[in-house]
Amino acid sequence: MADQKPILKADDLSMRYEDGVLALDHLNLEVHPGEVYCLLGANGAGKTTTINLFLNFIPPTTGTCFINGIDVTKDPLEAKKYIAFVSENVMLYGNFTARQNLDFFAKLGGKTALAKDDYYRVMRRVSLQEKAFDQRVKNFSKGMRQKLGIAIAVIKDAPGILLDEPTSGLDPKAATEFLEIMAELKNEGKAILMSTHDIFRAKEIGDRVGIMREGRLVMERTREELQHEDLNKIYIDYMKSAEQAT
Amino acid sequence: MTGTIARKEILANLLSYKFYVVILLAAVLVATSFFIMTRDYKERLADYSLIRPKPGEPIAVNPPNPLSIFSKGLDEAMARSFEVGPTGITVRAGQKSGNTVFAFFPTPDFLYIVRVVLSLVALLFGFDQVSREKEGGTLRLILANPASRGTVLLGKWLGNFVSLAVPFLLVTALGIAVISLDPAVRFSADQVLRLALILVLTLIYIAFFLSLGILVSTLTRQASSSLVILLFIWALLVFVLPNLGTLVARQMVDVPSVRALSEKRQQVWTREVLLRIRGVGDWASHVKTISAENDALEADYRVKFDRLVALSKNINRISPVASFIYAATEIAGTGIGEEGAFKSEVVRYKNAVLGKRLASPDAGVADYPAFRYSCRPLDRVLAGGALFDAAWLAVCGILFFGLSYFVFVRYDVR
Numbered sequence: 001m002a003d004q005k006p007i008l009k010a011d012d013l014s015m016r017y018e019d020g021v022l023a024l025d026h027l028n029l030e031v032h033p034g035e036v037y038c039l040l041g042a043n044g045a046g047k048t049t050t051i052n053l054f055l056n057f058i059p060p061t062t063g064t065c066f067i068n069g070i071d072v073t074k075d076p077l078e079a080k081k082y083i084a085f086v087s088e089n090v091m092l093y094g095n096f097t098a099r100q101n102l103d104f105f106a107k108l109g110g111k112t113a114l115a116k117d118d119y120y121r122v123m124r125r126v127s128l129q130e131k132a133f134d135q136r137v138k139n140f141s142k143g144m145r146q147k148l149g150i151a152i153a154v155i156k157d158a159p160g161i162l163l164d165e166p167t168s169g170l171d172p173k174a175a176t177e178f179l180e181i182m183a184e185l186k187n188e189g190k191a192i193l194m195s196t197h198d199i200f201r202a203k204e205i206g207d208r209v210g211i212m213r214e215g216r217l218v219m220e221r222t223r224e225e226l227q228h229e230d231l232n233k234i235y236i237d238y239m240k241s242a243e244q245a246t
Numbered sequence: 247m248t249g250t251i252a253r254k255e256i257l258a259n260l261l262s263y264k265f266y267v268v269i270l271l272a273a274v275l276v277a278t279s280f281f282i283m284t285r286d287y288k289e290r291l292a293d294y295s296l297i298r299p300k301p302g303e304p305i306a307v308n309p310p311n312p313l314s315i316f317s318k319g320l321d322e323a324m325a326r327s328f329e330v331g332p333t334g335i336t337v338r339a340g341q342k343s344g345n346t347v348f349a350f351f352p353t354p355d356f357l358y359i360v361r362v363v364l365s366l367v368a369l370l371f372g373f374d375q376v377s378r379e380k381e382g383g384t385l386r387l388i389l390a391n392p393a394s395r396g397t398v399l400l401g402k403w404l405g406n407f408v409s410l411a412v413p414f415l416l417v418t419a420l421g422i423a424v425i426s427l428d429p430a431v432r433f434s435a436d437q438v439l440r441l442a443l444i445l446v447l448t449l450i451y452i453a454f455f456l457s458l459g460i461l462v463s464t465l466t467r468q469a470s471s472s473l474v475i476l477l478f479i480w481a482l483l484v485f486v487l488p489n490l491g492t493l494v495a496r497q498m499v500d501v502p503s504v505r506a507l508s509e510k511r512q513q514v515w516t517r518e519v520l521l522r523i524r525g526v527g528d529w530a531s532h533v534k535t536i537s538a539e540n541d542a543l544e545a546d547y548r549v550k551f552d553r554l555v556a557l558s559k560n561i562n563r564i565s566p567v568a569s570f571i572y573a574a575t576e577i578a579g580t581g582i583g584e585e586g587a588f589k590s591e592v593v594r595y596k597n598a599v600l601g602k603r604l605a606s607p608d609a610g611v612a613d614y615p616a617f618r619y620s621c622r623p624l625d626r627v628l629a630g631g632a633l634f635d636a637a638w639l640a641v642c643g644i645l646f647f648g649l650s651y652f653v654f655v656r657y658d659v660r
Contacts (some may be wrong), residue, residue, distance in 0.1 A: 047659075055386075055390050057389065057658075058658075060496070078392070079391040081392045085387065085390035090387075091383030092384065092387075095258060096257070096258070100257065104250065105391070108248040108251075109392070110391075156615050162390075
């Protein structure tokens with residue numbers, strides 16, 4: 001995996017907001033094809049800032065984000081062709097049906113020649129109920145919306161996927177289903193960067209897990225390393241040491 | 247990509263309750279306006295057939311303009327009866343609207359509906375274009391795709407413009423078709439062209455307000471804030487600024503009142519009559535003097551009045567709404583410029599009648615020339631300011647869209 005070119009790469013990435021807050025401090029990370037990288041950390045640790053920088057929603061103070069080798073700041077539109085994004089709370093167009101939402105975002109992602117059956121196939125794949133395909137999204141539960149969010153990411157068929165706390169607020173069954181789909185996508189060779197608070201699921205799905213604190217990546221472990229360690233304890237120890245430091 | 251976003255906007259509008267309410271409102275208002283104004287036109291046309299001078303009578307009367315159905319403007323002022331007497335013009339009542347309710351409320355012509363209601367409707371389509379997507383979280387999802395912010399903004403603008411313009415044009419075209427079926431209303435080819443230009447101008451006007459709505463939407467984080475700000479700007483542009491110029495200009499240009507002008511005329515007349523009674527000069531020379539001095543007074547008044555009007559217009563143009571009204575009324579032939587041209591024509595007619603009267607005092611009634619007035623040709627109207635006003639309106643719309651792009655590329659989508 002490591003000998004392959006990374007799909008997602010943060011190179012010495014720092015972000016200081018206008019109010020002076022240092023949200024990200026010289027972050028370096030790489031996510032390779034077929035790899036899930038889980039970013040753990042408390043609120044304000046810099047997880048979402050990292051994702052926002054990859055999406056070019058904000059420019060970095062220093063450093064560079066690369067998607068499929070493309071500098072996100074220099075050529076954001078080209079870079080975004082190779083990335084799909086699922087947010088914490090997938091908000092779609094409530095008056096549109098699931099298929100209409102999927103159709104719009106697929107076209108936006110460059111998939112212009114898809115048929116109705118293609119949409120249905122993807123929605124089946126993410127375990128969305130058949131009866132929901134042509135229902136208005138405003139009546140969907142959060143779990144259904146998250147599934148549709150993944151369907152949007154799946155249909156784009158981008159080599160990289162960014163997930164910003166995707167299982168937050170989902171019931172255990174929906175969260176498990178979500179992670180099953182992630183595992184499938186990983187097996188297809190997608191590079192997945194997921195920010196999460198969920199230590200249990202991070203250990204379950206992550207090939208690598210990083211812990212962030214005050215904008216810095218303070219720990220990184222591989223799946224193999226974590227088999228002999230208690231991730232929960234490591235995380236809590238890091239958080240406690242942060243509290244003591246402050 | 248722009249097309250994808252535009253189609254999404256159209257679909258979103260078609261699926262929204264707001265769209266149907268707004269379109270229904272526009273349809274009802276346009277239909278009501280056409281019905282009322284067609285009736286008004288027909289009543290004034292009937293009046294015209296009653297006051298129309300007999301052949302050779304020295305009276306200048308202009309028939310009502312069919313385009314006054316859409317833009318009444320100063321048509322009623324131009325449709326009065328101007329009777330040429332021994333020393334000048336006596337203005338008599340013309341074709342008056344039978345509808346006395348017009349005195350209490352603004353005339354509900356097409357321009358009024360567009361100016362007030364359609365501008366508000368365009369803002370309702372634009373006010374939440376960016377802030378709503380931001381609030382809903384969809385903006386992040388859109389911009390996570392290879393769509394530039396300019397593309398997103400242009401797609402939104404286009405989609406909403408089409409959503410607004412197409413139903414509006416359909417409703418208007420249907421109304422015009424119904425009006426055309428009325429045998430009393432006849433449009434010449436030139437008038438059809440003018441009407442088409444007014445519709446084009448209306449689209450530019452809608453585009454301007456849509457751009458303004460989108461601009462404010464990019465400046466705010468919440469759709470509710472955007473709506474409040476836009477309502478304030480709308481009231482300012484539609485009601486306050488277009489009247490401000492007149493007030494300011496009156497402070498800057500001193501124009502005598504119509505009463506003062508009338509008294510001066512009376513003084514001239516009295517002086518010449520007294521001179522004639524004393525046996526100074528012949529009657530023809532006194533008539534010439536009265537006419538010449540009246541014309542000079544009128545010309546002086548007109549110069550000052552024109553200066554006042556020009557200054558008012560220029561100040562009022564701070565609001566592009568005023569530019570829209572000026573351009574549309576001039577194109578319809580019911581504007582200030584047209585009225586000025588018409589009055590000059592009436593003065594020329596009076597001079598022709600007086601000249602003939604003095605040359606052959608015994609001439610019979612049937613010998614006076616008939617008054618004929620045709621609206622200024624369209625190219626003259628456009629060159630005379632309508633094109634400038636239309637261009638100014640378009641420039642303001644483009645400027646606002648450009649500004650919204652400038653703001654949107656810096657918009658924090660997080």
